[in-house]
Amino acid sequence: MSYVEIGNISRTYNKNVHALKEISFTIQEGESIGILGESGSGKSTLAKIITGIEPATSGTITLDGESLNQKKRKLISSYRKKVQMIFQDATSALNPRLRVEQSIMEPLSNYPDINPSYSDVSSFSKKRREQQIVRDLLKMVGLKEEMALMYPDQLSGGQKQRVGIARAISLEPSLLVCDEPTASLDVTVQKQILDLLKALQNQHNMSILFISHDVRAVYYLCSRIIVLKNGEMVDTFKRDELYDEARHPYTKSLIQAASVS
Numbered sequence: 001m002s003y004v005e006i007g008n009i010s011r012t013y014n015k016n017v018h019a020l021k022e023i024s025f026t027i028q029e030g031e032s033i034g035i036l037g038e039s040g041s042g043k044s045t046l047a048k049i050i051t052g053i054e055p056a057t058s059g060t061i062t063l064d065g066e067s068l069n070q071k072k073r074k075l076i077s078s079y080r081k082k083v084q085m086i087f088q089d090a091t092s093a094l095n096p097r098l099r100v101e102q103s104i105m106e107p108l109s110n111y112p113d114i115n116p117s118y119s120d121v122s123s124f125s126k127k128r129r130e131q132q133i134v135r136d137l138l139k140m141v142g143l144k145e146e147m148a149l150m151y152p153d154q155l156s157g158g159q160k161q162r163v164g165i166a167r168a169i170s171l172e173p174s175l176l177v178c179d180e181p182t183a184s185l186d187v188t189v190q191k192q193i194l195d196l197l198k199a200l201q202n203q204h205n206m207s208i209l210f211i212s213h214d215v216r217a218v219y220y221l222c223s224r225i226i227v228l229k230n231g232e233m234v235d236t237f238k239r240d241e242l243y244d245e246a247r248h249p250y251t252k253s254l255i256q257a258a259s260v261s
């Protein structure tokens with residue numbers, strides 16, 4: 001059984017906008033899947049449905065054998081804990097009034113009984129527990145300890161995205177959905193964030209669903225790639241098959257546009 005199973009997911013807005021049409025694919029444990037497509041192809045809609053932010057019009061999603069009940073929209077708590085998301089715009093994803101340490105601890109505050117495996121805090125008081133977890137998470141995403149006390153407007157774009165990643169991995173999700181996490185960053189910082197995601201994925205055996213319109217980023221990070229066009233899955237292939245003749249003409253046009261061939 002695959003770790004994540006997406007079965008015939010469709011999403012229609014206002015009765016006539018078919019944002020997603022019968023999308024099916026699977027993600028294995030620890031696998032990184034890339035979703036490639038131009039603006040409006042349905043990428044964010046898919047991310048929101050998989051994370052439970054929005055319901056699908058039809059179709060099924062199963063994670064580790066547990067079904068996300070689309071009708072009730074009420075997510076089983078364990079599903080919510082297992083799937084976390086990183087957003088394109090790190091600035092608006094962080095509350096400007098919260099210090100970095102507060103932002104990072106927010107998801108965990110819903111689970112006071114959880115002692116994450118990356119921090120040795122079982123014998124600590126509440127306050128020391130939080131300090132240690134924040135310290136460990138900052139280290140994991142390559143930020144200095146002192147940043148715990150800063151506010152988002154004191155951080156660079158790349159640093160803010162690292163805080164967003166720290167928040168997202170704090171609950172040790174088994175699936176991390178990244179919706180264009182590097183789109184607003186300059187090229188050098190993009191590469192650093194991709195490297196960080198790669199390292200975290202290896203260290204924690206996370207599955208990653210990485211959404212991008214950037215062929216190069218997807219090629220760099222993902223072992224399997226799915227191409228969306230107008231809400232339809234037009235192509236799916238393994239990383240090393242990107243340049244194969246069998247690629248869909250639309251995939252070829254994306255490659256050409258990115259001039260990586």
Ligand SMILES: Nc1ncnc2c1ncn2[C@@H]1O[C@H](COP(=O)(O)OP(=O)(O)OP(=O)(O)O)[C@@H](O)[C@H]1O
Pocket residue numbers: 013014017018019037038039040041042043044045046213
């Ligand atoms: N809440 C909504 N109400 C109506 N239409 C919507 C809504 N959200 C998305 N859509 C439509 O669904 C389609 C897919 O949008 P989506 O945001 O998923 O695209 P995307 O691939 O993420 O694009 P981008 O690369 O620009 O972020 C678009 O036609 C969009 O206008």
Ligand SMILES: [Mg+2]
Pocket residue numbers: 043044045
């Ligand atoms: Mg989008």
